[in-house]
Amino acid sequence: MPRTVVAGPADARGPDNHLSAVFSDDAARDAHMVRFLRPAFERGERMEYFTEATPPETVLRVLEDHGLDATGARERGQLSVVAARDAYLSDGPFDPDRMVEQWHRSVREAERAGFDGLRAVGEMSWYGRGVPGSERLLEYELRIHREVFERLPSLAAMCLYDRRLMTDADVALLDGVHPEHRRIGKERLPPPTLRVVPLEGRAGVALGGEVNHSVRHVVTGVAAALACSETPGTRGTSGEGVVELDLSELEHIDLDGTVRLVSAATREPGRRLVVVDPPPCLLRLLDIFPELNAALEVVSR
Structure with a gap:
C-alpha cells in the first residue's frame, strides 16, 4: 500500500522512486523541491524540473538559497528547467505512450552523458485546465509504475500537486496513485469517491x-x-x-x-x-x- 512520509532527510532511490507531494503554499513547495533534488547534486544525477506555475528563475533561486549550485548545474547540462507543457505536449495532446518512450529515452541520454541516473520534478497543475489529452493523466500514472519505474531503477520522479490550483478531488485521486506521499505539516486531503492504487509487481x-x-x-x-x-x-x-x-x-x-x-x-x-x-x-x-x-x-x- 502507499506510504506517507511527513518529514526526515532525503532518501536514496529505491522501490518508492515515484513520489507525490501535496502543498498549499510556496514555502512547502520549495521544501519539497530542495529535499528531493539535493541528492542529485550530491550523487551527480541529471535533473529535470517541469514547471507550470513557478517561474524558472524562482526554481533556480530557491535551490541557490539552500546552498545548491543550480546555476553551475544548469551551465554544465546537469539541470534543466522547462515548461511542463513543452515537455508533455510538445508533439500534440498528452499521450501516455509517448511519455513512456520519453522517460526511457531521457534516462538513456542521462546515463550516456555520464550522469548517475535521472531525477525529475513535475508540476501537475496543468491538469484540468483544458489541456488536450489531460483526461488521460490517470491512465498514465497507473501505467508508468510497471512500464517505467520498475524497468528504470536509476530514475526517480516527484509529482507536485498545488491545492491552490487544483480541486481537492483531483489531487486526492492522483496523489493516491503514487506509492509514496510527501507531506509537510498537516496537509490532509479528503478521500476520493473512488480510490485507485496500482498493484505492486503484477498487472x-x-x-x-x-x-x-x-x-x-x-x-x-x-x-x-x-x-x-x-x-x-x-x-x-x-x-x-x-x-x-x-x-x-x-x-x-x-x-x-x-x-x-x-x-x-x-x-x-x-x-x-x-x-x-x-x-x-x-x-x-x-x-x-x-x-x-x-x-x-x-x-x-
Whole structure:
C-alpha cells in the first residue's frame, strides 16, 4: 500500500522512486523541491524540473538559497528547467505512450552523458485546465509504475500537486496513485469517491470506495490502463496473461463500471481477469449477467 512520509532527510532511490507531494503554499513547495533534488547534486544525477506555475528563475533561486549550485548545474547540462507543457505536449495532446518512450529515452541520454541516473520534478497543475489529452493523466500514472519505474531503477520522479490550483478531488485521486506521499505539516486531503492504487509487481489495480455515475471519468482512466496492462501472455512469453482487480476495499460498483472494467481487462486474447474479494453487489451482478461471470475468476484472500 502507499506510504506517507511527513518529514526526515532525503532518501536514496529505491522501490518508492515515484513520489507525490501535496502543498498549499510556496514555502512547502520549495521544501519539497530542495529535499528531493539535493541528492542529485550530491550523487551527480541529471535533473529535470517541469514547471507550470513557478517561474524558472524562482526554481533556480530557491535551490541557490539552500546552498545548491543550480546555476553551475544548469551551465554544465546537469539541470534543466522547462515548461511542463513543452515537455508533455510538445508533439500534440498528452499521450501516455509517448511519455513512456520519453522517460526511457531521457534516462538513456542521462546515463550516456555520464550522469548517475535521472531525477525529475513535475508540476501537475496543468491538469484540468483544458489541456488536450489531460483526461488521460490517470491512465498514465497507473501505467508508468510497471512500464517505467520498475524497468528504470536509476530514475526517480516527484509529482507536485498545488491545492491552490487544483480541486481537492483531483489531487486526492492522483496523489493516491503514487506509492509514496510527501507531506509537510498537516496537509490532509479528503478521500476520493473512488480510490485507485496500482498493484505492486503484477498487472492490475486495487479499488476502494464506490464506482458510480459520479466517477465515470475515473473508470475510463482505469479501464484504459487495464487495457494496456502488460502480462506474461501479452509480452509474448510463456504463461497466461493475468490481470488482477483487488476489490477488498470497494463498497459498491454499478453495472456500467463492471462492464467497462471487465471488458478492458479481458480485451487481449488469452487474458484472464482475477477479481479479489468483490463486494456483495458485484456478486449479485455476476449472477444476473452470466456472460460477465464467464469472463473472470473470483477469489477470496
